Amino acid sequence: MLSEKAKEAIRVQMKRYPVSRSALGHALYIAQEECGGWVPGEAVKDIAEVMGMDPADVQSMMSFYVMYNKAPTGKYLIEVCHNISCALLGAKLLFDVLERKCHLHPGETSEDGLFTLKGVECSAACGGAPAVQINGLFYENCTPQQLEALIEQCRAEGAPKENLYNAAYTPERTPKDGA
Numbered sequence: 098m099l100s101e102k103a104k105e106a107i108r109v110q111m112k113r114y115p116v117s118r119s120a121l122g123h124a125l126y127i128a129q130e131e132c133g134g135w136v137p138g139e140a141v142k143d144i145a146e147v148m149g150m151d152p153a154d155v156q157s158m159m160s161f162y163v164m165y166n167k168a169p170t171g172k173y174l175i176e177v178c179h180n181i182s183c184a185l186l187g188a189k190l191l192f193d194v195l196e197r198k199c200h201l202h203p204g205e206t207s208e209d210g211l212f213t214l215k216g217v218e219c220s221a222a223c224g225g226a227p228a229v230q231i232n233g234l235f236y237e238n239c240t241p242q243q244l245e246a247l248i249e250q251c252r253a254e255g256a257p258k259e260n261l262y263n264a265a266y267t268p269e270r271t272p273k274d275g276a
């Protein structure tokens with residue numbers, strides 16, 4: 098499942114910590130990128146083998162954190178924060194835009210496979226509420242009009258140029274070049 102390149106990238110991360118299992122978060126990001134945006138069970142097993150861990154421990158971390166996707170996603174992962182600051186400042190209007198323009202509710206992927214919508218808890222961007230992330234890129238103080246324009250931009254592009262959510266952990270980047 099995971100390529101030798103990805104496994105080596107995990108080993109590089111392991112060396113950065115006094116306790117190598119502390120690199121598990123990085124390992125999951127590497128696997129997620131390699132597997133096209135989610136972490137399948139086979140990748141969990143590979144991570145466990147590389148890191149000398151129990152697969153159940155890898156699985157429990159993967160399932161706990163929302164940033165690791167448990168199923169395939171669309172090309173554009175749209176995350177709309179619905180926690181208190183964003184809720185008070187218009188998150189519902191953003192969900193309405195996604196329902197109207199893409200027929201999407203949280204947890205769904207559009208039929209054309211272009212978009213997946215996640216409703217997320219606080220994205221740590223409360224000062225810019227309501228906050229949206231598309232493939233990890235933040236759009237703060239997002240208005241319905243801005244979100245509509247972003248959706249149209251994604252449709253025009255057809256595929257993301259970069260997945261910033263994972264890019265810091267790509268196997269091509271190692272600590273020596275700033276990851």
Ligand code: FES
Nearest residue numbers: 178183219220222
């Ligand atoms: S409540 Fe939405 S970013 Fe914090």
